[in-house]
Amino acid sequence: MGRAPCCDKMSVKRGPWSPEEDELLRSYVHNHGTGGNWIALPHKAGLNRCGKSCRLRWLNYLRPDIKHGGYTEQEDWIICSLYNSIGSRWSIIASKLPGRTDNDVKNYWNTKLKKKAIAMHQQQQQEYYHQQQQHSSGGRGRRGAAVVTPRAAAPRSQQCASSMQPSPASASDACSFGAMYPSPSMTLQAAAPVLARYDGTAPAPVPPPRAQQQASALAEFSPAPATAISGTWAGGLPLDDMFLPELLGDSEFPPGGDFFGTGFAPLLLQDRAAASLQELSACYFPNAQAEMWAAADHHLHVKAPPAGLCHSLT
DNA sequence: AACAGTTACAACCGCGGGTCG
DNA sequence: ACGACCCGCGGTTGTAACTGT
Numbered sequence: 001m002g003r004a005p006c007c008d009k010m011s012v013k014r015g016p017w018s019p020e021e022d023e024l025l026r027s028y029v030h031n032h033g034t035g036g037n038w039i040a041l042p043h044k045a046g047l048n049r050c051g052k053s054c055r056l057r058w059l060n061y062l063r064p065d066i067k068h069g070g071y072t073e074q075e076d077w078i079i080c081s082l083y084n085s086i087g088s089r090w091s092i093i094a095s096k097l098p099g100r101t102d103n104d105v106k107n108y109w110n111t112k113l114k115k116k117a118i119a120m121h122q123q124q125q126q127e128y129y130h131q132q133q134q135h136s137s138g139g140r141g142r143r144g145a146a147v148v149t150p151r152a153a154a155p156r157s158q159q160c161a162s163s164m165q166p167s168p169a170s171a172s173d174a175c176s177f178g179a180m181y182p183s184p185s186m187t188l189q190a191a192a193p194v195l196a197r198y199d200g201t202a203p204a205p206v207p208p209p210r211a212q213q214q215a216s217a218l219a220e221f222s223p224a225p226a227t228a229i230s231g232t233w234a235g236g237l238p239l240d241d242m243f244l245p246e247l248l249g250d251s252e253f254p255p256g257g258d259f260f261g262t263g264f265a266p267l268l269l270q271d272r273a274a275a276s277l278q279e280l281s282a283c284y285f286p287n288a289q290a291e292m293w294a295a296a297d298h299h300l301h302v303k304a305p306p307a308g309l310c311h312s313l314t
Numbered sequence: 315a316a317c318a319g320t321t322a323c324a325a326c327c328g329c330g331g332g333t334c335g
Numbered sequence: 336a337c338g339a340c341c342c343g344c345g346g347t348t349g350t351a352a353c354t355g356t
Contacts, residue, residue: 016324016350039341055342056325068323091344102344103324110346111322 013048017057021047025054026062034058060103067099071108075100079109080117 013021028045035041039051047054060066071079075097082093090102090109097105 014326037341050326052327052342053325059343061324088345106345107323 011048012042012050012053014050014053017061021049022057022062025058029058029062056103060101065099066101066104068104071113076113076116079105079113083109 017025024045024047028041028047032044034055035044037051038055041047042049042051042054045054049057078096079093082089082096086092088106090106094100094102094105
């Protein structure tokens with residue numbers, strides 16, 4: 001037997017909110033607050049709406065500090081990185097983006113960012129295959145027997161990306177596990193605006209007019225943006241940092257595949273700055289880190305590194 | 315102009331978890 | 336300990352706006 005509905009769906013209005021309803025809700029919350037009881041609020045406010053609907057309308061649309069549209073490259077990057085690390089925990093992701101709601105971030109990912117990321121990643125795959133074909137025809141592969149075919153050489157996460165599922169952080173398969181890792185090779189230069197936004201010191205971006213948004217969206221999906229290095233996120237972040245993080249080193253991550261011999265070894269964690277950034281990431285997302293290692297332990301029998309990294313950063 | 319297909323976003327739904335009596 | 340109530344979350348659906356034919 002299911003739980004009782006929160007309201008009588010036949011007697012309350014549903015569907016899009018009118019400006020009058022918005023104003024009623026806005027003025028009531030402004031004058032009285034939510035009172036901690038959304039179920040009783042619509043009656044008090046004179047709204048013929050379900051309390052749940054009122055809550056959603058307020059949280060996702062009417063709150064004064066909400067930003068709509070106009071996502072910046074930094075926000076794109078944060079969303080991709082966090083989705084890669086913790087999956088579809090939109091409330092957590094949204095909490096790192098001032099003025100954004102979980103619903104907004106979720107919709108943005110599902111309708112725009114996911115397609116953008118997949119397209120960019122597929123482009124990178126093609127370039128990688130092209131390079132490998134040149135290598136195999138012109139010289140020896142590493143470890144002698146590295147005859148590279150697209151299928152054999154493709155890291156598991158590439159196979160994941162080509163059929164990207166909504167929740168890569170479910171640790172139920174090797175593909176999603178690989179996609180769960182944070183990006184230790186991210187440069188501080190790329191990270192700076194992200195970290196600034198985390199502590200709330202970065203100025204809020206001014207959303208461009210809708211026409212400009214659409215124009216920039218079109219530009220984003222151009223095959224070869226003139227200002228972006230091929231195979232990178234705008235701003236120079238390597239795509240592998242977002243979609244192939246398991247390639248980045250066997251000293252930092254559980255062993256997850258046999259592709260370290262296919263030319264990705266140079267991408268290993270390189271410097272102390274990147275390591276510090278990883279520590280910082282662990283501070284912001286301690287649970288994600290713990291869940292990752294728990295999954296690693298479960299699937300690959302790998303033990304987590306000692307906890308307590310954050311002290312060096314505080 | 316009309317229609318179909320696609321995109322973007324608001325809103326709904328149902329479940330899990332926390333709180334309280 | 337238990338059940339009712341409520342909130343918050345993530346997934347899904349509905350629909351207006353836009354685009355292509």
